[in-house]
Structures are given as C-alpha cells and as structure tokens.
Amino acid sequence: MRKTLLAGALALAAGAALAAVPNNTLLIMTSADISTLDPAMVYDTASGEIAENIYETLVTYKGRSVSELEGLLATSWNISPDGKTYTFTLRKGVKFHSGNEFTCADAEYSLRRNLVTNNHDSGNWFIAESLLGTSGNAADDPQAVTWARISNAVKCNAQGQLVLTLPARDPALLVKLAYTGQAIVDKKHAISIGEWDGTEATWKQWVGKDLNDSNLSKRPSGTGAYQLVRRDSANIVLRAFDGYWGGKPKLENVIVQIVGEQATRLEALKKGDADFVETGGRPALSQLQGVPGIKIFDGIPNNSASAIFMNENIKDPAVLGSGKLDGKGIPANFFADVNVRKAFSYSFDYDRYIKEVQLGKGTKRTMLLPDSFFGYDPKVKTYTYDPKQAAAFFRKAFGGQLWQNGFVLRASYRANSVPSQTAMEILKTNIEKLNPKFKVELQPKPWSEFLRSSREGKEAMILIGWAPDYADPDNFLYTFYHSNGFYNPRANFKDALLDKLLDQARQTIDPAKRKALYSQVGQRAYEQAYYILMPAGIGFVAYQDRVKGLEENFNIMFSGITGNYWRVLSKAGL
Structure with a gap:
C-alpha cells in the first residue's frame, strides 16, 4: 500500500493533474530554491523548513513559546554552578533513517563538525562563540580554534552523556542549540559517504569547507519524522519515517514544489492542488478570502527584521558600469558617502509600502530588531518619505558631483518575491523623479544566486531580512550593525562606535544598562543611515482547511510556511 500511495505522491510532484492533494500527503509550494540539506550550512528559511523535519536538535521550543524549551534528542540537562558546563542526558531507542542507532558519538561529531567547518556562509558562528570564544574557524583565528579546544569543548563522558564546556558563561546557549543548524547528523553514515571522519588527523582538511552541496546534503540521514525520497530542481519528496522514535506521523508524504509564479501558486491553493503556498504579500489575501476550503490564520507576530542594504564596497565591476561618477555608472564606494545613504532613506515611501504591500497592517521600525524583543527602543528617530530632503542630500553627495553628473545604479531583488519587487520599484520611481540623470536598473535573481x-x-x-536563530537582541543587532556581524559582507561598513556598544552589550548583565546600550545603537544607526528599514507587516498563513493542527502548534521560531514540525499536522479523515 505504501508503494502505491508514494507513487501517487511522486506523480503529483511531477505535475500530474489531480483535483486535490491526497489525504495522506502534504503539498507545499514555495518560490525559493533549496540551498542545502546539510545542517552545517542551513542558514535560510526555505532550506530550514525541510532540514528541521529531516533532522532533530538536542532541544526545541515548547509549544508556541519562543522562550521555553523542552528536550528533543536530549531528555534532560544540568548546568554547573559557574554556568560553564552543560551535561545532556540523551534519548534512548532513537534510530537514524539509515537504521543506525543514535548515540552520544553522533552528537559529539555533529557539534565538532560545525566548529571545524564553520565559515562565513553558515550559521555556526554563534555556537563557535559560545564553545570557543570566537566566531571564526581555525583559518580565521588559529590561536582560539585548535583541535584541543574543539575536543575539550564537546565530548562524551563515560556515562554516554554529552558534555559542553564553555570558556565563559552564555545564558543563550540552550536557545542556540535549538537552532536547526545544530541538528544531530548520523556519524557512521556521514563518514561512509565521504564526509569528515571526525578525527584529529584530518580535521584541518575540513576547516571552513563549503558544505552546501556536500554528500550529506545529497543523502541526508537524520532522526526526524521525515526522510528524503528524492530531490530535483523543482521538487523535494519526503516520506514518513517508519522508525521514528516519537511514533509514525499521520501524513505519509510531504512534497515541496518550487513554483516561481505567484499566480500559479495561488491558483493551486484555490483549486486544492496545494495545502500551503508562499502567498507573497498581504494583497494576495483578496484572492483567497471567502474561497471554499481555504482558511486564513492571521495576526501572526512579526519575528523578523528586513532592510534595503546599501553596500559601501561593491565588489562586482559588472554592477558598477563605468565605475565612475560620470552618469554612466557608480564607483565601488558609492554608498560610503553618508549623504547618499540619507538621500536614499528619504526617497523610500514607507507609508505607500504599508498601504500597498501590507494593506495597512504594517508598522515602521526604529531599528533592525522586532519590537517584541527586549532592547527595542520605539523612541529612536526614523526616516520618512521626503523628496525635498532627499534632493538636498543628493546635492551634497560627493561634493555636488553626483547631482551634476547623475548615476546608473544596478540593484537586485529576489525573483518571484512580489513584496521585494514592489519595494525596489517604489524606490526606483522616487529616485528617478528627483533628477533625470538618476537611473536605477532592477534585476530579479533566483534565491540561491x-x-x-x-x-x-x-x-x-538588495532587500533581505533576518529571522532569529535564537530569541535575543544580540542575534539581530550584532548581525546587522557590527563589523564582524554575519551581514557585514553585504553592507561593508565599519563603525567603531557601534562595535564598541555592541561588544559592551554582550558583556553587560544588568538589563537596564544593556537596554540603554541598544538604544544608543539604534540612534547611531539612524544618524548614519546604514540601512533603509522596511516596515514590519503582520503575518498570515493561508492553507487548506482540511489540514489540522496548524494554529495550536504554530511557533514563529520555526522556518518556512507551516511554522510547525510536519509531524504534528494531519488532515480531516485521517
């Protein structure tokens, strides 16, 4: 029976015309291609949604809470009085998809592998900070990252417990371990397909290695409720794992289809050919509300921060055109002039974006931090759409040369993202109105590119956002504003004052003092206009009403569309 049902699922993935998705199958349509299925490299929400259902972490968020944790592959843990040693008792009777038994050796291997391969494209910098005291790897920081330090930081004791030893207290360690990137992989399986063998003899060969297209990404083996069946450029097919320790899920198959056109996705949802789709912005609701069989889960708090980046050191000559201030291109340091950044900030129509894209259900942010997070300061000043101010700052830029000669700016946005395209078009229109010599050329690009x-x-x-790895303001503010932050290579600015404030905040225990430091960060960022802050919309999910278990289990810390482990979902009649 399973083979027959799976064949039906595969036919659906191939595009067979069916009136509705079978009851034993969940079909999700997204526009974003999947970058990787190797947890060590998962650092985007599209890949994360799949990875967090194939693999499991030691701990996870409890129910809908973003602060309470519960054990997943760990059943309990103890923290030493000095806060530097964590000892995890691990779950027994757990199998990987390969059939291998889960043991402490797998957890030890997984976290050590993350510390060894840690690179600028992965999310392992923050676990490296906790366990090694540095965000870098052995190539970046050879004094701090040695085999002795890695093996001492992560090891199994004689009782089969995982012991993590930190150089300094980190109250956020447990929530960091709940992040998908710290999921436990199958050591025996990984080694058998050519991944790192876990030994001191070979570790240096794997330092900082790009694992996006690793053998483990192609052939994953986790302990999660779903295992990979096949993957191509348009479809990812997964099947419920018979040996799952938590009991076999009710949904036999999950299919993730990559469908670029928004109209196609919305039509599939309306016809019942998909259970969940990436809808795009709030205007899509007008096409879905009142459609029989579709349910709208609205009012989801916004747990992310988005901005238009202005790169102060552009490293692609093709983007620069002439590379000069001659009206035929821009210099690489175009955005290094604060007057240019302020001019662009005054050129964006924030209210129009809220009205057109968020249908009035959006708010301006004062800093790149969710307003529900500790440290957010609503009193920090914000930019408004003001063409006169924009023109005034453009006239000041580069000593007047920019206004006199004009420029051609080539900017990109994520292909098939209507909100992103609309935002960039609003900016383009407003800037080109100011001076006939100003030109902004927009280009869509696939997500991975x-x-x-x-x-x-x-x-x-570019316009890009940040969803939290863990629930702490440092995860946002350090990421966006520090010269060592994850997003710095995209913005390429260094502000000594911001670095000092953020470093100090990391070491400040007193909540009032820490909050004051973050207020200063927000004010300094406003004065320097490092980003154009996007208004935050209220989230929603449109889905087939035959799907059960979504709303009562929805957690904003999960990746992707469903906001859940798929194993908690079912369909009416099952």
Whole structure:
C-alpha cells in the first residue's frame, strides 16, 4: 500500500493533474530554491523548513513559546554552578533513517563538525562563540580554534552523556542549540559517504569547507519524522519515517514544489492542488478570502527584521558600469558617502509600502530588531518619505558631483518575491523623479544566486531580512550593525562606535544598562543611515482547511510556511 500511495505522491510532484492533494500527503509550494540539506550550512528559511523535519536538535521550543524549551534528542540537562558546563542526558531507542542507532558519538561529531567547518556562509558562528570564544574557524583565528579546544569543548563522558564546556558563561546557549543548524547528523553514515571522519588527523582538511552541496546534503540521514525520497530542481519528496522514535506521523508524504509564479501558486491553493503556498504579500489575501476550503490564520507576530542594504564596497565591476561618477555608472564606494545613504532613506515611501504591500497592517521600525524583543527602543528617530530632503542630500553627495553628473545604479531583488519587487520599484520611481540623470536598473535573481552574490559583496543594493536563530537582541543587532556581524559582507561598513556598544552589550548583565546600550545603537544607526528599514507587516498563513493542527502548534521560531514540525499536522479523515 505504501508503494502505491508514494507513487501517487511522486506523480503529483511531477505535475500530474489531480483535483486535490491526497489525504495522506502534504503539498507545499514555495518560490525559493533549496540551498542545502546539510545542517552545517542551513542558514535560510526555505532550506530550514525541510532540514528541521529531516533532522532533530538536542532541544526545541515548547509549544508556541519562543522562550521555553523542552528536550528533543536530549531528555534532560544540568548546568554547573559557574554556568560553564552543560551535561545532556540523551534519548534512548532513537534510530537514524539509515537504521543506525543514535548515540552520544553522533552528537559529539555533529557539534565538532560545525566548529571545524564553520565559515562565513553558515550559521555556526554563534555556537563557535559560545564553545570557543570566537566566531571564526581555525583559518580565521588559529590561536582560539585548535583541535584541543574543539575536543575539550564537546565530548562524551563515560556515562554516554554529552558534555559542553564553555570558556565563559552564555545564558543563550540552550536557545542556540535549538537552532536547526545544530541538528544531530548520523556519524557512521556521514563518514561512509565521504564526509569528515571526525578525527584529529584530518580535521584541518575540513576547516571552513563549503558544505552546501556536500554528500550529506545529497543523502541526508537524520532522526526526524521525515526522510528524503528524492530531490530535483523543482521538487523535494519526503516520506514518513517508519522508525521514528516519537511514533509514525499521520501524513505519509510531504512534497515541496518550487513554483516561481505567484499566480500559479495561488491558483493551486484555490483549486486544492496545494495545502500551503508562499502567498507573497498581504494583497494576495483578496484572492483567497471567502474561497471554499481555504482558511486564513492571521495576526501572526512579526519575528523578523528586513532592510534595503546599501553596500559601501561593491565588489562586482559588472554592477558598477563605468565605475565612475560620470552618469554612466557608480564607483565601488558609492554608498560610503553618508549623504547618499540619507538621500536614499528619504526617497523610500514607507507609508505607500504599508498601504500597498501590507494593506495597512504594517508598522515602521526604529531599528533592525522586532519590537517584541527586549532592547527595542520605539523612541529612536526614523526616516520618512521626503523628496525635498532627499534632493538636498543628493546635492551634497560627493561634493555636488553626483547631482551634476547623475548615476546608473544596478540593484537586485529576489525573483518571484512580489513584496521585494514592489519595494525596489517604489524606490526606483522616487529616485528617478528627483533628477533625470538618476537611473536605477532592477534585476530579479533566483534565491540561491541572490544569496551567493550578496554574501560575496557583489550586490550594490538588495532587500533581505533576518529571522532569529535564537530569541535575543544580540542575534539581530550584532548581525546587522557590527563589523564582524554575519551581514557585514553585504553592507561593508565599519563603525567603531557601534562595535564598541555592541561588544559592551554582550558583556553587560544588568538589563537596564544593556537596554540603554541598544538604544544608543539604534540612534547611531539612524544618524548614519546604514540601512533603509522596511516596515514590519503582520503575518498570515493561508492553507487548506482540511489540514489540522496548524494554529495550536504554530511557533514563529520555526522556518518556512507551516511554522510547525510536519509531524504534528494531519488532515480531516485521517
């Protein structure tokens, strides 16, 4: 029976015309291609949604809470009085998809592998900070990252417990371990397919290695409720794992289809050919509300921060045109002039974006931090759409040369993202109105290409967001504003004052003092206009009403569309 049902699922993935998705199958449509299925490299929400259902972490968020944790592959843990040693008792009777038994050796291998391969494209910098006292790897920081330090930081004791030893207290360690990137992989399986063998003899060969297209990404083996069946450029097919320790899920199959056109995705949802789709912005709701069989889960708090980046050191000559202030291009340091950044900030129509994209259900942010997070200061000043101010700052830029000669700016946005395209078009229109010599050329790019070129510093201007790895303001503010932050290669600015404030905040225990430091960060960032802050919309999910278990289990810390482990979902009639 399973083979027959799976064959039906595969036919659906191939595009067979069916009136509705079978009851034993969940079909999700997204526009973003999947960068990787190797947890060590998962650092985007599209890849994360799949990875967090194939693999499991030691701990996870409890129910809908973003602060309470519960054990997943760990059943309990103890913290030493000095806060530097964590001892995890691990779950027994757990199998990997390969059939291998889960043991402490797998947890030890997984976290050590993350510390060894840690690179600028992965999310392992923050676990490296906790366990090694540095965000770098052995190539970046050879004094701090040695085999002795890695093996001492992560090891199994004689009782089969995992012991993590930190150089300094980190109250956020447990929530960091709940992040998908710290999921436990199958050591025996990984080694058998050519991944790192876990030994001191070979570790240096794997330092900082790009694992996006690793053998483990192609052939994953986790302990999660779903295992990979096949993957191609348009479809990812997964099947419920019979040996799952938590009991076999009710949904036999999950199919993730990559469908670029928004209209196609919305039509599939309306016809019942998909259970969840990436809808795009709030205007899509007008096409879905009142449609029989579709349910709207609205009012989801916004747990992310988005901005238009202005790269101060653009590293792609193709983007620069002439590379000069001659009206035919821009210099690499175009956005290094604060007057240019302020002019662009005054050129964006924030209210129009809220009205058109968020249908009035959006708010301006004062800093790149969710307003529900500790440290957010609503009193920090914000920019408004003001063409006169924009023109005044453009006239000041580069000693008047920019206004006199004009420029051609080539900017990118994520392909098939209507909100991103609309935002960039609003900016383009308003800037080109100011001076006939100002030209902004927009280009859509596939998600994986967009991520790669932006992290290489090759994009002049992009719109991108940040979803939290863990619930702490440092995860946002350090990421966006510090010169060592994850997003710095996309923005390429260094502000000594911001670095000092953020470093100090990391070491400040007193909440009032820490909050004051973050207020100063917000004010300094406003004065320097490092980003154009996007208004935050209220989230929603449109889905087939036959799907059960979504709303009562929805957690904003999860990746992707469903906001859940798929194993908690079912369909009416099952």
